[in-house]
Amino acid sequence: MRFSVVGLLALVGLVSSQDTSLIEVKRTFDNANIPKDLSLRFDPKVLLEVLLPQAAGTAPITLHAGVQLERSQTAGPPTFSAVGLPTTKKGPFVIAAVDPDAPTPQTPTSAQIRHFLGGNFFVEGTKLVNRTAAISAYRQPTPPAGSPAHRYIFLLYEQSAAFAQQTLVTPATSIALFNISSFASQVGLGDPIAGTFMLVAPAP
Secondary structure, three states: OOOOHHHHHHHHOOOOOOOOOHHHHHHHHHOHHHHHHHHOOOOOOOOEEEEEOOOOOOOOEEEEOOEOOOOOHOOOOEEEEEOOOOOOOOEEEEEEEEEEEOOOOOOOOOEEEEEEEEEEEEEOOEEEEEEEOOOOOOOOOOOOOOOEEEEEEEEEOOOOOOOOHOOOOOOOOOOOOOOOOHHHOOOOOOOOOOEEEEEEEEOO
């Protein structure tokens, strides 16, 4: 079953700040059919914060699960942090971002689109900082004209030893028809430990 933008926006309207509750994040993911549509188990252990920079003089936007943004607010690139990590866990971590609704939520024949994939993220101060270049650099959401809003989903994984050696996805690999759950399984990432997402509609 595909998700309902109208129903999800009704829920999102109740949320007014960054994610503060694992229960609420999980519920919002479930209501948006994300675990089902991505074929993954989502039982978050920590909160993933995604900050999108804005124009000079404007504060960055911190995502909360299910927030709807204008495309102009999503140029990025984002910065990341994790809330609730044990002090003994400093990394490495993997962060992925996917769009399961391309070209439209009704006919997602190009999905998933990989909007970011990077490893070797370590805790540095309050941030998650990657010490190597991303495999797939951040790509701004660009849903096509006439489409309803797309879900852009960020997931945090504990990095496996196999990830650093993987060749399934390289900078030259097409970003279309990606499957995050299959990729995570093949490189031993396990289930995501955190996640959040935003809704972005086509630019007017």
